[in-house]
Amino acid sequence: QRRQDAESIKEALSLLKSLVAMVKSLGWNDPESRKELEKINNLLSDAESIATNMTGSIVGGITQGNIVSVNI
Numbered sequence: 001q002r003r004q005d006a007e008s009i010k011e012a013l014s015l016l017k018s019l020v021a022m023v024k025s026l027g028w029n030d031p032e033s034r035k036e037l038e039k040i041n042n043l044l045s046d047a048e049s050i051a052t053n054m055t056g057s058i059v060g061g062i063t064q065g066n067i068v069s070v071n072i
Contacts, residue, residue: 002054009051013044020044 020040028037 006051006054009054010048013048013051016044
């Protein structure tokens with residue numbers, strides 16, 4: 001069950017990262033927006049680390065060293 005939960009969390013995080021990238025591409029490029037998007041990206045990365053740690057170093061074939069983050 002824990003592995004399934006971690007995989008579900010990873011899937012949701014991937015979708016959220018895509019949403020952040022889409023928002024960024026809409027031209028939200030003012031300093032305040034960049035600051036908020038960076039905070040969101042950091043929270044998503046933290047959540048991804050927690051999901052990875054739920055089942056050890058491998059979740060759904062993704063190792064901790066292969067996690068992609070959105071740069072803002």
